[in-house]
Amino acid sequence: MSVRYTDHIRRLPSTVPFVGPETTERQRGRTFRARIGANESVFGPSPKVIAAMTDALADIWKYADPESFDLKNALAENLGVTPANIMIGEGIDGLLGTAIRLIVEPGVKVVTSLGAYPTFNFHVNASGGELIQVPFRNDHEDLDGLLDAAHRNDASILYVSNPDNPMGTCWPGSEIERLIDSLPSGTTLFLDEAYVEFAPEGTAPRMNTDNPNVIRFRTFSKAHGMAGARIGYAIGHDEVITSFNKVRNHFGINCTGQIGAAAAIRDQEWVAHVRACVEQGRERLYAIAAGNGLQAIPSATNFVTIDCGRDGVYARAVLEALGDRDVFVRMPFAEPGNRCIRVGVGTDDDLDIFEEEFPGALKAALAAAGD
C-alpha cells in the first residue's frame, strides 16, 4: 500500500524555500550572537501591540473572526480602500500560496526575477507552474526585461517586489505604474510590498483597486515588527479578493496576531519611530562596509546588501566566516547578486558585533580563497 499522490506531487521534490536560523543553530550546536539575517525587525512591535496581544490571550479559546472584520476596517481606513478590497492571510507567504493556486496549474507560465523571493517560486512549483526568471540589472529588478518576458511567454503572473529582496533597491511608484499600464492583457501583477514602509515617499504606486490585474501584498512582519504573528494582507479588486475564499483556509488566522495587527496599523507613530531607527542602522551599515573598503548598495528596506567585491564563492566564504563568529546573515542566491551578503539592520549591540567580526570574516574568506 502507498499513498496515491497526484502525478504532479510525485514529481515535486520535498524541499524547503529556505532554512530557518533555528535549524542552523541546532546543526551548529550553538546559538547566534547577532540574528540579522532573517529580515526581521529587531525593534519589535509597538508597546500598544504587545498590550493588545496580551489582552487577547484571555480569549485564546475562541476561534478568530474568519472575516477579520476589525483588522480589514483598520487597514481600509489607513489605505483609503474598502474592506472588500482586502484579504488577510498567514503572512505574505500564505497569501502568495493562495493567489497562485487561483491562477497556476501545470503548464501556466509565471515570470519573476532570478534570485528574487524563493517562497514565491516554491508556491509556483507546488502548483505546477513554469517559472521564467529574468536576471537583476544594475542591482534592480529589470522592469523592462520582466515586461518583455511576460509578453513573450504570455505569462499569467508577473511577480515584482518593490522594494526588492534581496538587493534592497526600489523603483519609484511612477515606474511601477508604467509597468502596470504595459502589462499583457492576460498577466496579473503580483506586487510584493513587504518593505514599502521603509522606502522613500513615492515608492508605492497609487492605490487603484479598479484594476483586477494587480494584487498587492503587504505584511506586519517587517515595519510592524510582528513576523512571529503571521499576519499579511493582499489588496486588490473586490472580485479578485473574494475569489481567495474559494481555496483559502478560512479559519487559519490566529486571534492574537489579528488583534495585534489592528493595534499596529492604528499606531503609525511607532512605524515612524521604527523607520527612523532603520534609517540610522542603514547609515551605520554603509559606514561599516566603507570602513572595510566595500560598497553597500543603497537600501530602501530594513537590510543592507554589501558587495563583497568578488564572486559568489567568496561571498559564501564571508557568510560562513561570519557564521563561525556567531553572526547570522544571508546572501542572494543567484548571479549577479550572489557577490553580496545581506545584513539586517540590528540593534546597536547586533551592529557592534557585526562591526567587530566583519574584518576577521573577510580576512578568513580571503585566506580560504588562497589570497
Next chain:
Amino acid sequence: MSVRYTDHIRRLPSTVPFVGPETTERQRGRTFRARIGANESVFGPSPKVIAAMTDALADIWKYADPESFDLKNALAENLGVTPANIMIGEGIDGLLGTAIRLIVEPGVKVVTSLGAYPTFNFHVNASGGELIQVPFRNDHEDLDGLLDAAHRNDASILYVSNPDNPMGTCWPGSEIERLIDSLPSGTTLFLDEAYVEFAPEGTAPRMNTDNPNVIRFRTFSKAHGMAGARIGYAIGHDEVITSFNKVRNHFGINCTGQIGAAAAIRDQEWVAHVRACVEQGRERLYAIAAGNGLQAIPSATNFVTIDCGRDGVYARAVLEALGDRDVFVRMPFAEPGNRCIRVGVGTDDDLDIFEEEFPGALKAALAAAGD
C-alpha cells in the same frame, strides 16, 4: 483585462465552509450571551500555557521555527512516535488542506460521511475532487458503508472522524483498526481525532506510523482550549509527513501558538481537569434535554447533540429561537442528523442561560410549526 483563473477555479463558487459567530453577531447587531456553538473549550488553556504565550510575545518580531522542533519533540514524547512522524499546521483545517492537495486533483474520488466536517469537503472541492457522501447510521459514521463506498469508488481518501462531529458519537479503536485493515490498497484514511481527548479510553486506535495509508489529525483547539492559536498536528508515516513539505506554507505557524502548544502538551493535568469539567457539563446537558422531554445523544466530545424529535425544519426553528434569545448553537447540516441541535459544553453561566432559554425556544419553534 481580467485575472486568468484556472478552469477549475472559475467553476468553483466563492464559498465559506461555515459562517463564524462574529459575522452573525454583526448581522444581528447584538452579541450572544452564551457562545456554545463553535465547539470551543470555554475552560480555556492551562495557566502555564498563558504564561508561556505571554513570555513568547517578547520575541514576536522573530519568525517562528519553521521546523517546529520543540513542539514536535514534546508531541513525539507524548505520543510515543518520533518527531519525523509529526507535521504542525494552522489547525486541522490547514493540515487537511495540505494533505488533500497531495492526493486530490480533478477526477479523484473521496469518501466521507454525509453531514460530516464541512471544511474537509471545502478543501476537496478546492482541489477539484469528487465527494461521495455516506449517510450516518444510528447517529454514528457508518464504517461498513464508508468502507464499501471506498471500495466501490476506488477512493483515494476516506475521511473518518472519531469521535465524530456533529453527532458526538464514537467507535472503539478496535473498530477503527478493523477499518484500517480492510482499506482498499489505494485508499488513505484521514482519521480526524479533534475530540479524542474527551472520548472513553480505547477510542483511539493503536499508534502505527509504519502504515503510510493512515494520517491522523489532532488539534490544540479543543481539549487544550487554544482554538484562537491555530495549532494542529498530523501524525503519520515519516515519508508521508515529509511530503507535506512539498506544498505547505513553511513559515505559516505563529510563534506564540507554537510555544503555547508545547506548554499545553506538557501539562496533561490541565487536560484531565478539562475532561472532568466536560464530563460534568455533558451530564448537565443530558439532564436539560430530558427535562424538556427530549433525548440527548450520548457524547464522546465537548458538545452534546440533542434530538429535537421532529424534522430539520423544526430543529432549525429551535436554533433560530435560541438565537433570538442570544444563545449561539449550531445544528447538523444533513439528514438524519438535522433533526438535532448541537450544544457545546459551556461554563455554568452559559448552561444556566441555555437551561433558562431552551423551553421558550422550543415553544416558539412549536408555534412556528403551527402546533
